[in-house]
Amino acid sequence: MDQFQNFNPTSVIPAVVGLIYYVLAAGAAFFSLSTMYSLIKYSKSRGLAFGVSLAYLVVWGALFKAGVDILMTLK
Amino acid sequence: MMRLLVWFLFVIVLFAADRYIPVYAPGLLADPYLPYLQLFKNIYTIFMILGLFMIWALYYLNIQIITNQRIVDIDQESLFKHRVSELDLVKIEDVTSETVGFFSTVFSFGNVYVQTAGTTEHFVFYNIPHPDKVEKLILDLYEQYHKLPNAAAAAPQE
Numbered sequence: 001m002d003q004f005q006n007f008n009p010t011s012v013i014p015a016v017v018g019l020i021y022y023v024l025a026a027g028a029a030f031f032s033l034s035t036m037y038s039l040i041k042y043s044k045s046r047g048l049a050f051g052v053s054l055a056y057l058v059v060w061g062a063l064f065k066a067g068v069d070i071l072m073t074l075k
Numbered sequence: 076m077m078r079l080l081v082w083f084l085f086v087i088v089l090f091a092a093d094r095y096i097p098v099y100a101p102g103l104l105a106d107p108y109l110p111y112l113q114l115f116k117n118i119y120t121i122f123m124i125l126g127l128f129m130i131w132a133l134y135y136l137n138i139q140i141i142t143n144q145r146i147v148d149i150d151q152e153s154l155f156k157h158r159v160s161e162l163d164l165v166k167i168e169d170v171t172s173e174t175v176g177f178f179s180t181v182f183s184f185g186n187v188y189v190q191t192a193g194t195t196e197h198f199v200f201y202n203i204p205h206p207d208k209v210e211k212l213i214l215d216l217y218e219q220y221h222k223l224p225n226a227a228a229a230a231p232q233e
Binding site: 017021024025028031032034035038039042043044052056059060063064066067070071073074 | 110111113114117118120121122124125128129131132135136138149151154155157
């Protein structure tokens, strides 16, 4: 009962924001992988498709890591 | 082209936010809100990069091939919609090029409609560069094809 009485709604905001961030990032990852699949499957130049996909993955990974780092600082 | 313009609008929104938040909402740059703002910008940038990647992939996978025998139209209309159509030059009845709108006229892109004989659906090349040149190329190839000695034999008899 004490737990409910001492419940502070603002304390769950970082968790909710984190959940929203991971859901959005998962959606972005799904569409990224789908695009890469289509690109590699139908491209007339597999090398170019792989190269662009790899460059995109590096940028995407760096952005996602930066987002997770910010998420860890939320209070 | 239209997709890219919409993408640029989103880029402008990001730059405008960087420019005007310190002026009109400096409170957002203070401690409790700053990480949330950075997180929002981060996910916004992720989706912008994704948008650019998808726009380029759809552009790159849309191919039109014109040979002296047939026309091949490879359409990647969305991520999960891929269509390949082929048309023999002999079946062509009419070719029309179309440039509509300010941007199409300035940047010289538009549609080319290839009408085919019978019940076969007509071909459309959407938003291709220099549609008038493509139309002329198809008609020239059509004429060349009909001048070939074996073209009459290859043509379907109605």
